Amino acid sequence: MNYESHNHYLQKAAKYDLLSHFYKYSNPKLHDYYYHKHLQSITKAIPLIYVRQTKKFAHLRLFHVSPSIPAVDVYVNEMRILQNFAYKNASDYLSLPAGTYQIDIYPEGTTTSTIASQMLKLEANQYYTEAIAKRPKEVKLVTLKDSPAVPSGEAAFRFVHLASDIEAVDIAVKNGDIVFNQLTSEHASSYLPVYPIKVDLEIRPTGTKELIRSLPKTHFPVNQATSFYIVSTNNKAAELAVISLTP
Incomplete structure (x- = not known):
């Protein structure tokens, strides 16, 4: 051939x-x-x-x-x-x-x-x-x-900002540290390796403590990479939907 x-x-x-x-x-x-x-x-x-x-x-x-x-x-x-x-x-x-x-x-x-x-x-x-x-x-x-590759026994996740009516955001642990800082529209964070656990996350306008969207008990499945897409909704501009896809 x-x-x-x-x-x-x-x-x-x-x-x-x-x-x-x-x-x-x-x-x-x-x-x-x-x-x-x-x-x-x-x-x-x-x-x-x-x-x-x-x-x-x-x-x-x-x-x-x-x-x-x-x-x-x-x-x-x-x-x-x-x-x-x-x-x-x-x-x-x-x-x-x-x-x-x-x-x-x-x-x-x-x-x-x-x-x-x-x-x-x-x-x-x-x-x-x-x-x-x-x-x-x-x-x-x-x-x-x-990037679907994940080390055995671990998990990974990232956030992707695709909501055109929302400015830059921070992704943070509830009552804790910022995980991804100043994520702008049409951009993705890097993948972050984590243990396969559940965590309460929040989406905030960059540099503030104001809450745009809470993500309670966000799950990171073992041996899997997950992308969380921030998208607009059919409702008022300040509301967001978060859709998870693999990887």
Whole structure:
């Protein structure tokens, strides 16, 4: 198998993986059909992957984090991978050959004009979350690099600020120290290793003791990394939702 054939089968595997995810809930038969096609293509590419001793796949998921953006359709390289994708929905990770991809976001059911577009370079063996977020005058795709690796017997967590109507915040232990300081919108903290316990946390405006949101008994599962996404709600601007995803 030459290098061109290797790429050919990887591209086919990626296409079938996207299709299997698209039909996962709407048509289980087609989901199974395309998933098996995906496995067949991967199997044909494995010999050369083994010889080259390198992994060429990246992993990408989508996350809709703005209540003011109606449901959307998501296209990757002009192929629809998510339909009627609404606020607080997060997709599974898609395994894609490392490379550059065109991400297009359309209002649900249309392909006339995008509400957001981005060229996204995916590196091999990396995990990414592409968040569909809202700025005051535009929709923004925020790319975050995820890290699922956790030492055995431990846990890790981070916070991601994606609430466009809230300024910089501090994440602190209730009646205790600040854990993450001055976390600004569209940015993520580093992952913090912790013991797998439960802790009462608070979200505060940076530099103050004012409480924006309390997070009682926040749980850090063993052998797992967790991201806590700070997002806006459909209510008044000062209210937040916190959504946890792994990693």
